[in-house]
Structures are given as structure tokens and as C-alpha cells.
Amino acid sequence: MHDQQARIKSHIESHQHMAGALLPLLHAIQDDLGYIPEECYGNIAKALNLSVAEIHGVVTFYHHFRIHPPGKHVLQVCRAESCQAMGSQALETHVKSSLGIDFHQTTSDGAITLEPVYCLGNCACSPAIMLDDQVYGRVSSKQVDRLVAEAKEAV
Structure with a gap:
């Protein structure tokens, strides 16, 4: 401290x-x-x-700032208009359900913090997410599950 x-x-x-x-x-x-x-x-x-x-x-x-330590990995789901038009709301619902957390929360194992983001600048490849510092486009629920599993293995 x-x-x-x-x-x-x-x-x-x-x-x-x-x-x-x-x-x-x-x-x-x-x-x-x-x-x-x-x-x-x-x-x-x-x-x-x-x-x-x-x-x-x-x-x-500002949504970007946190007042609690994040998990080992930060997963951001884009909520901008382009991503919403391409299914990010369903993706967001899936991620929240599969992780068992809401935005601005961290999984009980401390592995993943889930955050909303309002544009990743990847609109041509919506829906988009960012895991740590890597942006992924045209993401499906299956892809997010795979990325999260890989991140958790790396913890």
C-alpha cells in the first residue's frame, strides 16, 4: 500500500x-x-x-475511470450505434449471462472485469469488443466465449 x-x-x-x-x-x-x-x-x-x-x-x-481494482483481464463490449445495429445487445446479454456479472463488475475469480465502451473505432467490423488491449471485430458469442476461456487459462 x-x-x-x-x-x-x-x-x-x-x-x-x-x-x-x-x-x-x-x-x-x-x-x-x-x-x-x-x-x-x-x-x-x-x-x-x-x-x-x-x-x-x-x-x-467518465465511464473510463474505475474506483476498484480491475480483474486480470478487462473485456469491453462496444455499445455504439453501429455495433448495436449489428447485434451487440445480444452479445452483451450473452457475455453478462456467461460471466455472471454486469458492467463495471469483476468475476468472482478475479479474472475478468466487464465494461461498456462507446466506440472502439472498428465500426466497419461490428460488433466489436476489446479484451485487454486487443480489438476484435465481427465477434460472435462463441468467439467471445473462446477468448474469455483463453484469457482465464492465462491467469
Whole structure:
């Protein structure tokens, strides 16, 4: 935990004098830790001369930010219009059912965190998902099941 606090402090120090520092700082913390611990809101607020409520408001407004550690793998299902037109809602329902979780939740084994995303820029190959940093297009329920099984084996 001390290491985590030191890493957060380092990010705050490297961002606090930037104009418009809050979003780049939050991204840096999440990129490093995988989430933004609520315990660091006070330090961020003090460094940027903002209120804790403002920090909380920004973190909870943007779907990208997490307040809890993610699973070993993050599965994002695109919910943009093109993917919806090509069946992402059925895919989303299947994934939620097969994993036994909803968006912003992690499987009980800690392997997969499920998140919505509102465009992966892969509209020509809808429906699309992203598993960790890899985008997959024209995805079927079977393909998602296979990718999840492979990810869980790698855990």
C-alpha cells in the first residue's frame, strides 16, 4: 500500500503544475494502478486546489475511470450505434449471462472485469469488443466465449 501511495504522489507531483491537470493526472494514476483509489482524492484535491467532491464528480462522470481494482483481464463490449445495429445487445446479454456479472463488475475469480465502451473505432467490423488491449471485430458469442476461456487459462 505504501508503494501505491508513493506512486500516486509521484503522479501528482509531475502533473500538479500543468494547466488542466486533472484529467491527465487521473489517466496517469489509472494507467499505473489500473484504477483510481478514492483514498487519493484528498491529495489530488489539495494539489490542484479543487474540492474532493470535484474529483469524485469527474471520476464518476467518465465511464473510463474505475474506483476498484480491475480483474486480470478487462473485456469491453462496444455499445455504439453501429455495433448495436449489428447485434451487440445480444452479445452483451450473452457475455453478462456467461460471466455472471454486469458492467463495471469483476468475476468472482478475479479474472475478468466487464465494461461498456462507446466506440472502439472498428465500426466497419461490428460488433466489436476489446479484451485487454486487443480489438476484435465481427465477434460472435462463441468467439467471445473462446477468448474469455483463453484469457482465464492465462491467469
